Amino acid sequence: DTGVSQNPRHKITKRGQNVTFRCDPISEHNRLYWYRQTLGQGPEFLTYFQNEAQLEKSRLLSDRFSAERPKGSFSTLEIQRTEQGDSAMYLCASSPPAGTGHSGANVLTFGAGSRLTVL
């Protein structure tokens, strides 16, 4: 296992188009998170899955955003009718089950991110 994998790494799209990002977490991690990061800012939480259940969604996640994790493994984040303000780095992270070691479940392992540019 080589860590958290995200695809595509870069996506350039025109305003109004739909885009989808994929995240493959570390295989033994049951928790998966999506964050958004803009230039010079820290990552902002978008949504959280435990196995296949989406347990928390940020108010940042508008109706145009949808995330899924159908089999409790990989996850997708879709943005419909993209706007220029959606341009950002979309980061995926995963963590092991609760009760794992000193800090285990709290340590999020991040992928390299998917950079979205909306023209």
Next chain:
Amino acid sequence: GESVGLHLPTLSVQEGDNSIINCAYSNSASDYFIWYKQESGKGPQFIIDIRSNMDKRQGQRVTVLLNKTVKHLSLQIAATQPGDSAVYFCAENTGANSKLTFGKGITLSVRP
């Protein structure tokens, strides 16, 4: 409101010197804190963490100090190396879903 912030946007240090990066938080309910390092084009990478029942934790060349009285967190890097150049983020967790709230980040630049 709840926030995690950093005092300085940039820090420039001489190679070999020690670096201290500071962070203030406002959520007294936070029970876990973590420092991440992010290099250009990469995702955040775990450096070190600390629980609220501790005030100091040491790793390899790094030390995290937690002062709950003034809600202050710091990262100390000993003998700073060029490879330490990156953006550093502190983050806090209040225990719910292990969700982390990040600060804005500080850039560490190491002069040769």
